[in-house]
Structure formats: C-alpha cells, structure tokens
Amino acid sequence: xxxxxxxxxxxxxxxxxxxxxxxxxxxxxxxxxxxxxxxxxxxxxxxxxxxxxxxxxxxxxxxxxxxxxxxxxxxxxxxxxxxxxxxxxxxxxxxxxxxxxxxxxxxxxxxxxxxxxxxxxxxxxxxxxxxxxxxxxxxxxxxxxx
Numbered sequence: 296x297x298x299x300x301x302x303x304x305x306x307x308x309x310x311x312x313x314x315x316x317x318x319x320x321x322x323x324x325x326x327x328x329x330x331x332x333x334x335x336x337x338x339x340x341x342x343x344x345x346x347x348x349x350x351x352x353x354x355x356x357x358x359x360x361x362x363x364x365x366x367x368x369x370x371x372x373x374x375x376x377x378x379x380x381x382x383x384x385x386x387x388x389x390x391x392x393x394x395x396x397x398x399x400x401x402x403x404x405x406x407x408x409x410x411x412x413x414x415x416x417x418x419x420x421x422x423x424x425x426x427x428x429x430x431x432x433x434x435x436x437x438x439x440x441x
Contacts, residue, residue: 336372
C-alpha cells in the first residue's frame, strides 16, 4: 500500500510541477522577478541538484555537485538542458528506490542536518514539497518577471 501511495505522490509531483518546469528554456533562464532575486535557470538548476543530492539520505551517493544550495546566482543555471536531464534522472532514482525498498526502509529514522532525526518518508515528502515551492517561484517569474 505505501509503495503505491509513494509512487502516486511522485507521479503527481512530476505532473503538477512539470506544467511549469516544461516552460523553462535557455531563452528564459535569465529572467528574474526583480534584480535581487534568483533567475529561473538558477532555481531550475537548484531543483535538479537537490533532487539528486537528497537521495543521499536513501543510501545513494550524489553524482552531481552542489553549485546552488547556499550559493549566489552566478549563472549556474544557464544550461537548462543539463538541468532538465538531472531532474529526470532524480525522479527516476526516486521511482527506483520506491520500487525496490521495503516499507520499513521508509519508516526508519535517520539523522539530517536540517530536521534532526526524521523518517526517510518525511525526507521524501520534503523533496516533493521543495520541488513544488521552487516550481511556484519559477511560475511567478515566468508570469511577472523580466
């Protein structure tokens, strides 16, 4: 049951966020809401990196370097094709983990630097929330930005 629910949550995240994320391109990657905000490309890259980096909490070694978390926007998101590939790869990793790991794996608590000791399921749900939050930022920029 839990596996099916998690797969549904992951799919819905891909669909809902995909409405906005499919609009990101190299042409609009430099758009910002204002001069002090991050660009569409930077936020898109941040989603891509964290989606892959957070799988560390599920026993995978990140294959992508952090260039956005805690960093300033210095054009790291200019290659939206690469970021798109990383986003797809991150979702594939999560899908595979859900398919392969037993329910008990997701219920086990692990130590995290930002939440303390929490279940892996809670980290999974945070990943989906995190993506939605930043997808909303991108949607606002694409709608109202320059």
